[in-house]
Amino acid sequence: MPLQKLLKAEWSGLLLVVTLAIILIGYLKPSFLTPFNIQILLAAISVNMVIALAQMLIVGIGQMNLSVGAIGGLVAISFAGLMDVFQLPIPLAVLVGLLIGLAAGLFNGVIIAFTGISAFIITLASLSVFKGINLGITEAQPFYGVAESVKSFGNSSFIGTLPLLILPALLALIGVWFLLNRMRFGRHVLAVGASPTAAGLVGISVRNIVIGTHALSGLLAAVAGMMVVARLQIGQPTIGDDWLILSFAAPVIGGAVLAGGHVNVIGTLLGVTTIAIITQALVLFEIDPFIVQIFLGLLILWAVGINRLRDLRLTLFSKPA
Amino acid sequence: MSQQITLKTSGISKSFPGVQALQNVEIELHAGSIHALLGENGAGKSTLIKILTGVYQPDEGSVKLLGQAVSFSDTKEARRQGIAVVHQERHLIPRFSVGENLFLDRLGEKAWSWVDYPKLHEEAKPWLAAVGLDLDPQTPVKQLSVAKMQLVEIAQAISQKSRVLLMDEPTASLTPHETEKLFSLLQKLKEDGVTIVFVSHKLEEVLQICDYLTVLRDGQNTCTSQPIAQYDRQDLVQLMIGRKEQIPAWQTREVNRQSPKLELRQVSTEAGHQDLNLQLYLGEILGFYGLIGAGRSELAKSLIGYFRMTKGEYLLDGKAIHVSGVSVARDRYAIGYLSEDRKSEGLILQHDVLQNSGITVWRKICSKLGWLSDQQVTNRVSPSIDKLEVKTPSLAQMVGNLSGGNQQKISVAKWLAAQVEILIVDEPSVGIDIKTKAYLHELIRELADQGTSILLITSDMPEIITLADRIIVMDDFAIKGDLPNNRNYEEMSTGIMNLIHS
Numbered sequence: 111m112p113l114q115k116l117l118k119a120e121w122s123g124l125l126l127v128v129t130l131a132i133i134l135i136g137y138l139k140p141s142f143l144t145p146f147n148i149q150i151l152l153a154a155i156s157v158n159m160v161i162a163l164a165q166m167l168i169v170g171i172g173q174m175n176l177s178v179g180a181i182g183g184l185v186a187i188s189f190a191g192l193m194d195v196f197q198l199p200i201p202l203a204v205l206v207g208l209l210i211g212l213a214a215g216l217f218n219g220v221i222i223a224f225t226g227i228s229a230f231i232i233t234l235a236s237l238s239v240f241k242g243i244n245l246g247i248t249e250a251q252p253f254y255g256v257a258e259s260v261k262s263f264g265n266s267s268f269i270g271t272l273p274l275l276i277l278p279a280l281l282a283l284i285g286v287w288f289l290l291n292r293m294r295f296g297r298h299v300l301a302v303g304a305s306p307t308a309a310g311l312v313g314i315s316v317r318n319i320v321i322g323t324h325a326l327s328g329l330l331a332a333v334a335g336m337m338v339v340a341r342l343q344i345g346q347p348t349i350g351d352d353w354l355i356l357s358f359a360a361p362v363i364g365g366a367v368l369a370g371g372h373v374n375v376i377g378t379l380l381g382v383t384t385i386a387i388i389t390q391a392l393v394l395f396e397i398d399p400f401i402v403q404i405f406l407g408l409l410i411l412w413a414v415g416i417n418r419l420r421d422l423r424l425t426l427f428s429k430p431a
Numbered sequence: 432m433s434q435q436i437t438l439k440t441s442g443i444s445k446s447f448p449g450v451q452a453l454q455n456v457e458i459e460l461h462a463g464s465i466h467a468l469l470g471e472n473g474a475g476k477s478t479l480i481k482i483l484t485g486v487y488q489p490d491e492g493s494v495k496l497l498g499q500a501v502s503f504s505d506t507k508e509a510r511r512q513g514i515a516v517v518h519q520e521r522h523l524i525p526r527f528s529v530g531e532n533l534f535l536d537r538l539g540e541k542a543w544s545w546v547d548y549p550k551l552h553e554e555a556k557p558w559l560a561a562v563g564l565d566l567d568p569q570t571p572v573k574q575l576s577v578a579k580m581q582l583v584e585i586a587q588a589i590s591q592k593s594r595v596l597l598m599d600e601p602t603a604s605l606t607p608h609e610t611e612k613l614f615s616l617l618q619k620l621k622e623d624g625v626t627i628v629f630v631s632h633k634l635e636e637v638l639q640i641c642d643y644l645t646v647l648r649d650g651q652n653t654c655t656s657q658p659i660a661q662y663d664r665q666d667l668v669q670l671m672i673g674r675k676e677q678i679p680a681w682q683t684r685e686v687n688r689q690s691p692k693l694e695l696r697q698v699s700t701e702a703g704h705q706d707l708n709l710q711l712y713l714g715e716i717l718g719f720y721g722l723i724g725a726g727r728s729e730l731a732k733s734l735i736g737y738f739r740m741t742k743g744e745y746l747l748d749g750k751a752i753h754v755s756g757v758s759v760a761r762d763r764y765a766i767g768y769l770s771e772d773r774k775s776e777g778l779i780l781q782h783d784v785l786q787n788s789g790i791t792v793w794r795k796i797c798s799k800l801g802w803l804s805d806q807q808v809t810n811r812v813s814p815s816i817d818k819l820e821v822k823t824p825s826l827a828q829m830v831g832n833l834s835g836g837n838q839q840k841i842s843v844a845k846w847l848a849a850q851v852e853i854l855i856v857d858e859p860s861v862g863i864d865i866k867t868k869a870y871l872h873e874l875i876r877e878l879a880d881q882g883t884s885i886l887l888i889t890s891d892m893p894e895i896i897t898l899a900d901r902i903i904v905m906d907d908f909a910i911k912g913d914l915p916n917n918r919n920y921e922e923m924s925t926g927i928m929n930l931i932h933s
Contacts, residue, residue: 292546294539301524301535308522312536312587313507322542372526 120365121377128383135387139394145271151386152272153264156279157337158356158382163286164330165357166378170290171303171323172370173222173229178357180240181214181328182335183350187248189336190345194255203257207336208329214240215328219321244347253345264340275337282330287375299323304371355406359385363413385409435462436498437594437626438483438514443492445478451650452478455492458645459656460595465617465627467637467659470647471671471866476630479647480597483628484516485509496594510536515588519600521580523572530555530568533587558590559583562616578609582616589620596620597628602636603861606722614640632865634664646670668865681876683918686715686900690749692884693734693766693853698743702729703908706743711853716875716885718899718916720892720927726908727888731855734886735760735768761791767851769842769859778838780831784823787830788812788841791849815847820870839867843874854878855886860894872898896923904930 116122136143161178168175189207192198198206214236222232267273289296301309302319310316331350338349362368363384364377388409389402436459443456453475460466470476481487483494485503493500496512503509523532530552531538538546555568562582572580581601588596598617602610617627617640631637637644637659644662646654653670662670691710698707704726711717719727732738734745736754744751747764760766778787789808797803809826816826821840823833830838839859846854856875860868875898879885889895895902896918904911904927912930916923 293542294544294546295542297527297531297535297538297546298542301527304524304526305522308524309535311506311516311518311522313510314536371524 119376120374121380124363124365124377124380124384128380128387131384131387131391135391135394139391142390142394147390149267149271149273151390153275153341154389155379155382155386156273156275157334157341158360158386159279159379160282160330160334160337161353161357162360162378162382163282163375164327164334166361166364166366166373166375167286167299167323167327167330168229169303169358169361169366169368170299170370170373171320172306172368173320174233174358175218175229175324175327176233176354177214177218177237177240178327178331179350179353180237180244181211181331181350182338182353183347184214184240184244184335185211185332186335186339186349187244187253187345187347190253190256190339191247193257193260194253194345200257200260204336208332211328211330211332211335212325213328215325215331216321218328219324222324223317223320248345248347250347252347256339256343256345260340261343264337264343275341278333278337282333283375283379286330290373290375295319295322300371300373302370355403355410356382356385359406359410359413362410362417365417367417368414381413436460437462437496439495440479440483441493441495443479443482443489443494445482445487445489453482453489453647453650455651456647457652457655460626460628461643461656462594462626463621463624464642465621465629465640466643466645466656467641468628468630468645468647469634469637469667469671474647474671475650476647477599478650480516480599480628480630483509483595483597484514507536510591510593513592513594514597515591515593515595516597516599517581517584517588517601519603521577521584523580523583525573526571528552528569529559529564529566529572529575529583532572532583533558533568533590535587555586558586561589562586563612577604578606578613581605581613585616585620589625593625595626595628597630599630600632601629602631602633606724608722610636634667637667638662638664671865681897681918683916684714684716684876684879684900686712688712688715691746692748694744694746694749696744696746698733698745699741700729700733700738701741702726702733702738704730704733705909707910709903709910711884711886713884714879714882716879716887716898716900718895718902719886719888719905720890720895720902721905722890722931725905727905728857729908730905731768731857731886731888734855735766761849761851762795765850765852766855767791767846767849767853768855768857769846770857778830778842781829783827783829784816784821784833784841785809785812785826788816788845788848791845795849812844812848815844816841818844818847839871843871847878851883853884853886855888857888858890859887860889860891868894892924892927893920895927896920902927906931 141147161182164178165175185207188210189203192203192206193200218229218233218236221227222229263274290300298309298314298319301314302316306316309319335349339345342349360381361373361378363381364374364379366373366378385406388405392399392402392405438460440456440458443453444451445453456475456479458468458479468476468479478487482489485506485508488502494502501512503512524535527535533555534551538544552568559566559568562585564579564582564586566579572583575583585596601613605613621627629637629641641659644654644657644659645652646667648671692713693711695707695709699705707730721727729738733740734754736756736759745754746752752764754760754764754766785805785808789812792808792811793803821837821844823837830841833841859871859875872894875885875887887895887898896916899916902914902916902923904914914923914926914930
């Protein structure tokens with residue numbers, strides 16, 4: 111029965127592909143499955159998972175958040191700067207980082223909800239604003255004085271090869287899964303994504319849901335930004351610049367409907383994993399890393415195509431009960 | 432019948448910039464009754480419903496619920512007070528289960544509350560049973576038929592202990608059988624003391640199930656909460672439009688049936704038709720009657736190349752043709768299709784009148800380089816717009832801002848402009864009022880008199896008997912029979928029904 115359930119899950123095909131890919135690459139390049147490499151892989155998956163979740167929530171309400179990377183970057187340099195320049199204790203720096211992310215998300219959400227202008231335009235504008243603040247503060251120079259324990263958090267592991275970074279990622283993953291599948295707020299997020307009119311008619315405040323979702327997205331972007339600081343050991347102003355494509359690719363590969371109303375947390379995890387494996391494999395096979403971009407782009411097209419096919423099949427061949 | 436008054440409005444007025452939508456409107460709803468709310472499009476029905484459900488606030492006047500003055504700041508408040516609406520379109524979340532849709536607004540106390548699915552699905556059962564739905568509450572809504580989705584929405588409304596249930600055109604997309612089932616449910620709800628407001632354009636239905644009648648015309652009452660028993664169909668029409676319905680005493684038209692304009696021989700389509708034979712003659716109005724889902728629209732879409740024909744011969748003027756796509760059907764073979772769903776398939780609501788009515792002629796009148804001036808398009812479309820008396824301030828008006836009837840006229844105008852020889856008209860009068868409908872009928876007939884062959888698809892029995900020269904009855908993607916129309920309503924409707932149920 112559990113096996114049957116597994117096979118019926120939307121992401122079972124993706125899981126099979128990922129497993130086969132791991133076996134194949136491991137067979138061709140034994141270095142792929144060394145503890146060191148696995149740790150790098152898991153650390154990358156952890157960070158990218160949080161980034162993907164930040165975008166996935168917004169896809170859930172049928173919108174886009176182009177500013178995920180800019181929020182993450184702003185939080186990253188603030189987090190590092192507070193420790194470097196003001197010697198703020200770590201918990202306080204983390205707290206301020208989270209608050210900045212939350213505020214940035216709220217900023218997006220409130221403007222979108224009250225003006226009704228498309229999230230694409232609003233977050234495109236706020237991306238520029240957040241990035242501008244980032245560059246104004248840093249003058250494009252990194253903050254180096256990141257606290258030692260933050261550095262070690264980003265680069266140590268437990269139980270063999272598990273990076274510590276996996277902990278916040280797991281927490282976020284489990285949290286978002288329960289949010290979307292078991293909590294009133296999360297169900298309303300998906301309801302609004304599926305049909306704002308229907309949700310509004312039963313008395314759900316579409317406006318509050320939009321604002322709340324953007325706030326959560328900002329919060330997750332903040333977590334990801336600080337995770338990257340821990341991993342890189344410096345507060346780079348460029349953190350977040352390359353998140354955008356990945357943040358869409360993973361949820362879409364995982365089965366998210368871009369029009370809203372349907373996202374899949376486990377699928378997104380597998381999407382993130384797929385991307386990490388491909389990136390790693392290209393390095394291992396000494397293929398030009400710039401090709402990764404092309405791969406990601408093709409992967410998105412492929413995933414969107416698959417989703418479209420599935421929808422078409424459903425509408426063509428399902429008979430109403 | 433118990434005569435307690437659930438809801439009463441007095442002196443409701445509401446104006447929008449430039450329009451007095453409602454003026455001194457009164458309505459009095461009795462507990463345990465079905466109350467018909469009638470009026471042509473634009474008469475103020477929707478505005479009144481929106482006031483009763485908290486979407487709008489009245490400028491003047493009061494609403495009393497069980498004797499208490501109430502004012503609803505929003506829809507949520509109206510729902511909380513027991514006033515629910517079931518809209519014409521379905522508003523459910525397709526991927527969510529039936530149970531979750533039923534309780535979507537009551538999933539938990541707080542935003543972070545846990546949703547208890549086993550309990551929720553258990554609690555859904557009695558409400559589904561109450562509307563006669565025998566299905567597992569865990570079924571995703573997207574697997575249901577439209578009729579069942581509507582029942583889920585009614586269950587949703589009554590599960591909130593609604594005292595007043597407003598139903599806006601509830602039978603618009605139901606088959607006659609489903610309609611009968613809905614009516615027996617409404618009867619049951621009525622016996623349980625629910626007040627039902629029934630908005631419909633189908634007067635036969637109104638007379639069949641309603642107890643009271645309120646009619647609006649131009650934002651004012653022409654009938655206020657009267658028992659309906661004293662009225663007949665003609666009275667209703669007169670109350671709505673202020674004159675008796677013109678039953679067209681049209682002559683039976685002479686159609687030369689020597690050689691068909693369009694012919695199908697043993698055609699099968701990918702939509703699911705098998706071995707169809709069909710002839711449409713020059714200047715003929717050929718009616719297609721059938722239940723929803725009988726395959727009529729699909730056949731129409733096969734004729735214009737939207738669905739592929741997998742077998743058989745398709746002839747135009749006696750010559751075999753192959754229609755590979757919609758633009759080929761229009762430009763090479765002069766076949767036009769007027770969609771039943773004008774909002775999503777027929778018109779581009781955000782575009783202006785000129786663009787919408789000119790869309791069919793762009794390719795014909797543009798220069799070799801693809802240049803197209805507004806003046807050229809205007810010259811081409813103005814005659815048809817004028818002819819149809821489209822009420823629009825200018826050709827630059829956005830189509831979405833026009834009334835339903837005018838929108839329908841523009842859909843017709845664009846095919847007139849394209850000078851099609853065969854026009855397929857699919858459910859032309861869904862959602863338009865009697866006056867516009869009459870214009871439309873005259874127009875279709877006029878077109879046929881001028882030599883256009885018309886293929887008319889409709890589920891409206893009086894309409895098909897008014898218009899068609901010959902009636903084809905379709906059921907389950909097959910042609911059941913072919914009746915010459917003698918315009919005798921009794922005879923024709925019996926004949927059609929016999930064919931469907933043969």
